[in-house]
Amino acid sequence: RIKSGLRAILGKYGMNTRLTALQxxxxxxxxxxxxxxxxxxxxxxxxxxxxxLTLIRRYSIAxxxxxxxxxxxxxxxxVMPRVIDDLEVVLxxxxxxxxxxxxxxxxxxxxxxxxYTPDIGLVGKQPGKYTIxxxxxxxxxxxxxxxxxxxxxxxxxxxxxxxxxxxxVERQEAESxxxxxxxxxx
Numbered sequence: 001r002i003k004s005g006l007r008a009i010l011g012k013y014g015m016n017t018r019l020t021a022l023q024x025x026x027x028x029x030x031x032x033x034x035x036x037x038x039x040x041x042x043x044x045x046x047x048x049x050x051x052x053l054t055l056i057r058r059y060s061i062a063x064x065x066x067x068x069x070x071x072x073x074x075x076x077x078x079v080m081p082r083v084i085d086d087l088e089v090v091l092x093x094x095x096x097x098x099x100x101x102x103x104x105x106x107x108x109x110x111x112x113x114x115x116y117t118p119d120i121g122l123v124g125k126q127p128g129k130y131t132i133x134x135x136x137x138x139x140x141x142x143x144x145x146x147x148x149x150x151x152x153x154x155x156x157x158x159x160x161x162x163x164x165x166x167x168x169v170e171r172q173e174a175e176s177x178x179x180x181x182x183x184x185x186x
Contacts, residue, residue: 005045
């Protein structure tokens with residue numbers, strides 16, 4: 001639906017488009033009179049506006065992994081929404097849902113979605129299990145450290161939950177989750 005929606009918008013309005021390093025699409029030079037129609041077309045094709053997404057969902061990316069990539073060991077793109085759903089539950093419970101936390105997930109150690117640099121990195125280790133990295137940042141300018149290895153998909157949010165609780169209590173003013181993890185270390 002996303003590809004069909006973008007094709008329809010670009011076919012009708014023909015604006016310049018940019019792809020970002022975080023797998024985003026920027027529609028450029030939108031005329032003010034066209035904005036409402038473009039927003040309607042986006043919604044009709046199942047694309048939420050950025051302001052309607054939680055920050056953790058906005059700053060999360062995944063590689064295609066299975067079944068597209070022959071190097072993949074496990075899932076990534078197809079399970080990422082479930083991982084983010086689980087993390088959002090934890091963040092809401094801790095009243096941290098407004099925090100800018102980046103999550104990058106890959107189906108293998110090759111790191112196509114750059115999982116070694118965000119606040120939380122998830123790297124496929126074996127079918128259904130992941131290595132969790134913590135301590136990078138949303139800009140991707142710092143390497144994260146290995147936090148846990150061979151974590152089952154359904155236990156990712158549970159594994160990170162105690163660290164998020166610790167972050168809520170012990171963070172310094174305006175400190176991001178990745179900065180906190182980097183400061184505290186393993």
